[in-house]
Amino acid sequence: MVVFIELDFESKTPIYTQLKHEIIAGIARNEIALGEGLPSVRSLAADLGINLHTVNKAYQQLKQEGFILIHRQKGVVVNPDGVTPADETYYADLKETLRPSIAEAVCRGMSEEDYVSLIQDIFKEFKKGEKK
């Protein structure tokens, strides 16, 4: 269950952010099914060798962003209805975050085609899981 979560303690991106990314990637790859349960904050923290509050922070944000639900009974569960679909606000925010990346790529002489094909490579990583 926790097997696919890998953290880099040397990275400058915060642990709770890495944890969020790993869980979101797990959902995208269909390694965690919709409605499936996730480990408790204490057990996941123990398995990963980190603090309970670090896991809790990641869970709270994932809940806030609609990826998971937290029932008092069932515990932590991947949102069975799927994640809130992309809307105009999401597109606008995504554009803001991608612009600096593309500006740098342009400066480094990277072609639009190369950038797009790199995007397509990453999409392929997630499409494999669709067949499961």
Place this chain on the structure above:
Amino acid sequence: MVVFIELDFESKTPIYTQLKHEIIAGIARNEIALGEGLPSVRSLAADLGINLHTVNKAYQQLKQEGFILIHRQKGVVVNPDGVTPADETYYADLKETLRPSIAEAVCRGMSEEDYVSLIQDIFKEFKKGEKK
């Protein structure tokens, strides 16, 4: 000169990072020509209403990443030879940073085509400048 630099003091992205992004975007849009001079750390800091060290931090990183040169005589100058072109390391790092963004997009039901067309929209922002 400084006219196109806009900072958001409410943003959670650090000021020196925003400043780097603005300058890189300026280069990508050909609003700053290769070899052209940039304001001194003190004058830019005064114009933007921020501290000299914040500007210096941005300049140092831009220098480190090959976007600008700093001569003791000529002051700060956009690298006349252009920026260090994209290599395999750059592609690998770019992939790492884009993966979480794409994973979330997949979860939100965004199609590969929609994502790519958003990328193409951003590229168009920079291509306009090519005609200058």
Place this chain on the structure above:
DNA sequence: TTGTCTGTTATACTTATAATATAACAGTTA
């Protein structure tokens, strides 16, 4: 040569964030 500008370095301070460490509370369930 005297100012004035340049980047650079050093020190100090404040604030915010990240991460950990305990502890406790209330509800669930075997």
Place this chain on the structure above:
DNA sequence: TAACTGTTATATTATAAGTATAACAGACAA
């Protein structure tokens, strides 16, 4: 009852971001 769940509170440490002064050495024009 006992062991688990999420949640909240408090405290501590470490690091990053931003500001505030100050000083140094080189460039350059008056």
